[in-house]
Amino acid sequence: MEGGVDYLADERKKAEFDVQQMKIVWAGSHHTFEISDRISKLVANDPAFSKDERTMLPRKELFKNTLRKASYAWKRINDLHLSEEEASQLRFYVDEPAFTDLHWGMFIPAIKGQGTDEQQKKWLPLAYKMQIIGCYAQTELGHGSNVQGLETTATFDPQTDEFVIHSPTLTSSKWWPGGLGKVSTHGVVYARLITDGQEHGIHGFIVQLRRLEDHRPLPGIIIGDIGMKFGNGAYNTMDNGVLRFDHVRIPRDQMLMRVSQVTRDGKVVQSDVPRQLVYGTMVYVRQTIVQDASCALSRAVCIATRYSAVRRQFGSHNGGPETQVIDYKTQQSRLFPLLASAYAFRFVGEWLKWLYTDVTQRLQANDFSTLPEAHACTAGLKSLTTSVTADGIEECRKLCGGHGYLCTSGLPELFAVYVPACTYEGDNIVLMLQVARILMKTVSQLGSGKLPVGTMAYMGRIEHLLQYRCNVQKAEDWLNPAIVLEAFEARAARMSVSCAKKLSKFANPEEGFAELSADLVEAVVAHCQLIVVSKFIEKLQQDIPGKGVKQQLKVLCGVYYLFLLHKHQGDFLATSCVTPKQASLANDQLRVLYSQVRPNAIALVDAFNYTDHFLGSILGRYDGNVYPKLYEAAWKDPLNDSVVPDGYHQYIRPLLKQQRSAKL
Ligand SMILES: CCCCCCCCCC/C=C\CCCCCCCC(=O)SCCNC(=O)CCNC(=O)[C@H](O)C(C)(C)COP(=O)(O)OP(=O)(O)OC[C@H]1O[C@@H](n2cnc3c(N)ncnc32)[C@H](O)[C@@H]1OP(=O)(O)O
Numbered sequence: 001m002e003g004g005v006d007y008l009a010d011e012r013k014k015a016e017f018d019v020q021q022m023k024i025v026w027a028g029s030h031h032t033f034e035i036s037d038r039i040s041k042l043v044a045n046d047p048a049f050s051k052d053e054r055t056m057l058p059r060k061e062l063f064k065n066t067l068r069k070a071s072y073a074w075k076r077i078n079d080l081h082l083s084e085e086e087a088s089q090l091r092f093y094v095d096e097p098a099f100t101d102l103h104w105g106m107f108i109p110a111i112k113g114q115g116t117d118e119q120q121k122k123w124l125p126l127a128y129k130m131q132i133i134g135c136y137a138q139t140e141l142g143h144g145s146n147v148q149g150l151e152t153t154a155t156f157d158p159q160t161d162e163f164v165i166h167s168p169t170l171t172s173s174k175w176w177p178g179g180l181g182k183v184s185t186h187g188v189v190y191a192r193l194i195t196d197g198q199e200h201g202i203h204g205f206i207v208q209l210r211r212l213e214d215h216r217p218l219p220g221i222i223i224g225d226i227g228m229k230f231g232n233g234a235y236n237t238m239d240n241g242v243l244r245f246d247h248v249r250i251p252r253d254q255m256l257m258r259v260s261q262v263t264r265d266g267k268v269v270q271s272d273v274p275r276q277l278v279y280g281t282m283v284y285v286r287q288t289i290v291q292d293a294s295c296a297l298s299r300a301v302c303i304a305t306r307y308s309a310v311r312r313q314f315g316s317h318n319g320g321p322e323t324q325v326i327d328y329k330t331q332q333s334r335l336f337p338l339l340a341s342a343y344a345f346r347f348v349g350e351w352l353k354w355l356y357t358d359v360t361q362r363l364q365a366n367d368f369s370t371l372p373e374a375h376a377c378t379a380g381l382k383s384l385t386t387s388v389t390a391d392g393i394e395e396c397r398k399l400c401g402g403h404g405y406l407c408t409s410g411l412p413e414l415f416a417v418y419v420p421a422c423t424y425e426g427d428n429i430v431l432m433l434q435v436a437r438i439l440m441k442t443v444s445q446l447g448s449g450k451l452p453v454g455t456m457a458y459m460g461r462i463e464h465l466l467q468y469r470c471n472v473q474k475a476e477d478w479l480n481p482a483i484v485l486e487a488f489e490a491r492a493a494r495m496s497v498s499c500a501k502k503l504s505k506f507a508n509p510e511e512g513f514a515e516l517s518a519d520l521v522e523a524v525v526a527h528c529q530l531i532v533v534s535k536f537i538e539k540l541q542q543d544i545p546g547k548g549v550k551q552q553l554k555v556l557c558g559v560y561y562l563f564l565l566h567k568h569q570g571d572f573l574a575t576s577c578v579t580p581k582q583a584s585l586a587n588d589q590l591r592v593l594y595s596q597v598r599p600n601a602i603a604l605v606d607a608f609n610y611t612d613h614f615l616g617s618i619l620g621r622y623d624g625n626v627y628p629k630l631y632e633a634a635w636k637d638p639l640n641d642s643v644v645p646d647g648y649h650q651y652i653r654p655l656l657k658q659q660r661s662a663k664l
């Protein structure tokens with residue numbers, strides 16, 4: 001509590017579980033909880049990190065303010081000798097998209113993943129100390145999704161032992177990289193490698209962009225910001241940039257050479273590392289984006305849940321209080337599945353982080369066998385979780401009625417910052433189609449004796465799944481995780497097999513794939529939902545201490561999968577995985593679970609442990625003191641600086657005068 005009366009105190013008393021223990025489950029461990037709790041308070045209590053009025057600042061002021069915060073954050077990180085984990089928590093809780101996200105989140109990982117040991121030794125210490133600031137310059141004006149279509153060239157000049165980086169067309173201009181527009185001194189630039197007149201595909205190059213002395217672009221380089229983006233404040237704190245090269249020369253050793261090397265005489269040598277590792281940074285970032293989805297969704301859900309308990313509308317009896325809107329079943333059926341999804345994404349994000357760490361360790365030992373699984377899981381889950389989260393934030397805005405539309409609710413800015421997650425780091429449909437290819441390959445190999453592995457292992461039981469009949473007879477049977485898993489597996493497997501059968505009828509598989517792509521995306525959604533459900537169920541098999549904590553998570557898990565079953569009952573019925581009667585029983589059980597969530601709803605969002613600073617929402621205040629604060633905030637709007645608005649004499653008065661004289 002941050003002082004004063006707690007208007008949600010009665011709600012908090014209803015909780016049937018140990019909230020403190022749930023906070024630890026949400027954080028992942030005691031250790032992470034301690035760090036995130038301490039750092040979030042440190043940020044919240046420092047006026048230098050205030051977020052007030054961010055949505056009202058003009059772009060230049062907004063951007064300068066972001067630079068100030070980023071530089072102050074760096075000073076605090078150094079003064080307090082924060083560890084890497086603490087520093088990244090600090091940047092997270094400052095909660096303002098900035099060039100530092102790309103420096104730490106993509107530039108450094110690109111050098112780590114694609115640079116040789118020598119290159120890492122040379123560049124990483126400079127980057128870690130922020131003596132250079134980097135961005136990830138891949139996308140161009142003409143191509144983003146189709147990485148092989150990038151046009152920037154890197155031509156080897158054996159005379160000087162240099163690469164010549166060039167933008168041959170307007171569409172080859174780099175366009176979008178965050179941090180590029182006004183800040184980065186360096187970039188990992190992706191370009192088409194050409195040696196001796198021959199093309200060798202897309203590779204990354206470390207290119208210095210600005211002079212370290214006065215920040216001016218180096219000769220042959222044109223850089224700028226690409227302009228305002230969606231929303232006030234929001235992502236406009238980021239300098240997404242445009243970049244053009246006119247025959248800019250860099251030394252040969254600035255090509256990232258872990259995957260392929262160019263020798264002194266211009267020969268291209270492939271190492272035994274797979275080519276796809278050039279895409280490795282994207283796999284890393286997609287994994288972090290899945291974790292971030294649970295943060296963004298939980299934040300919106302926290303606001304909507306607290307406000308739904310404060311807001312009353314209709315239903316007063318004998319002059320008593322009106323009904324809290326959270327008690328309306330329609331409100332619960334829109335809100336609680338999102339609450340459950342936030343928890344589900346938290347756990348699948350945790351698992352994905354483990355998978356990524358495992359893949360990285362294997363890659364270091366030259367074991368590349370799990371790379372396709374890592375690609376499929378990161379691409380599929382990035383798409384699923386960001387789509388649900390973006391839609392979920394908007395649903396939370398609607399759940400807050402009119403007040404949700406005010407900037408002071410925090411929801412418009414959260415939405416505006418979040419929605420590009422459906423596009424950046426791979427357009428969600430494009431990524432789903434990547435997973436579809438892998439799914440279809442898996443199905444086509446089923447007869448060959450090659451057993452599917454990892455998250456596709458269930459396909460290995462295809463005969464059984466094709467014959468499966470669900471044996472749910474009463475609503476409570478839907479609480480049995482084994483029954484649920486089989487139903488989700490059968491649905492996903494049958495949708496994939498159905499697509500594969502249709503595909504096999506096309507003489508040209510590429511044509512078939514294009515024709516069936518919408519169906520394929522639906523099969524991928526089913527497959528990804530199965531992953532999330534199964535990881536939630538696996539989580540419940542762990543030892544989870546704390547009174548009532550595991551029970552609450554079981555309820556949320558049930559809400560998550562039964563909501564999906566209800567929403568996608570068309571799939572389940574069309575594939576004969578459930579009967580209409582069983583689908584109806586699932587919905588009955590879902591209603592029972594909603595009533596079990598209700599008394600715990602406020603405590604379940606308290607478990608996210610968000611400070612009021614981080615939430616940035618009057619509707620989501622911890623103390624529920626919404627109305628006086630909304631009233632107070634309105635008067636701070638610049639429009640209320642004067643009683644009579646600027647422009648009155650110019651525009652309103654003549655209008656009123658003209659109407660008066662017309663009447664007379
Ligand atoms: C940055 C900090 C992160 C912080 C995140 C947390 C959020 C915090 C709050 C938010 C605030 C601020 C942060 C914002 C950060 C924004 C960052 C955004 C940065 C970017 O957007 S960078 C640009 C990203 N671009 C893309 O993602 C492009 C998408 N396109 C592709 O990935 C590829 O081109 C493609 C679609 C995969 C197609 O490529 P290609 O034609 O070459 O490939 P094929 O389809 O022929 O496949 C060939 C072969 O390779 C396999 N494969 C493809 N991709 C991969 C991969 N990544 N890894 C492994 N293997 C891969 C594919 O399966 C095929 O295999 P096969 O031959 O069939 O066996």
Ligand SMILES: Cc1cc2nc3c(=O)[nH]c(=O)nc-3n(C[C@H](O)[C@H](O)[C@H](O)COP(=O)(O)OP(=O)(O)OC[C@H]3O[C@@H](n4cnc5c(N)ncnc54)[C@H](O)[C@@H]3O)c2cc1C
Nearest residue numbers: 136137138139143144145176177178420423424425426429
């Ligand atoms: C806020 C933000 C930050 C970004 N930051 C960076 C950065 O730091 N560095 C960087 O390099 N890039 C960055 N990007 C660029 C981003 O990665 C690309 O915009 C993204 O990969 C999508 O590519 P695109 O713009 O080419 O979309 P397009 O591919 O042009 O998509 C347009 C439409 O076509 C559809 N489509 C495309 N291909 C297919 C297909 N094969 N089949 C079916 N449908 C298809 C898509 O689904 C979409 O509906 C950023 C973008 C944004 C919005």
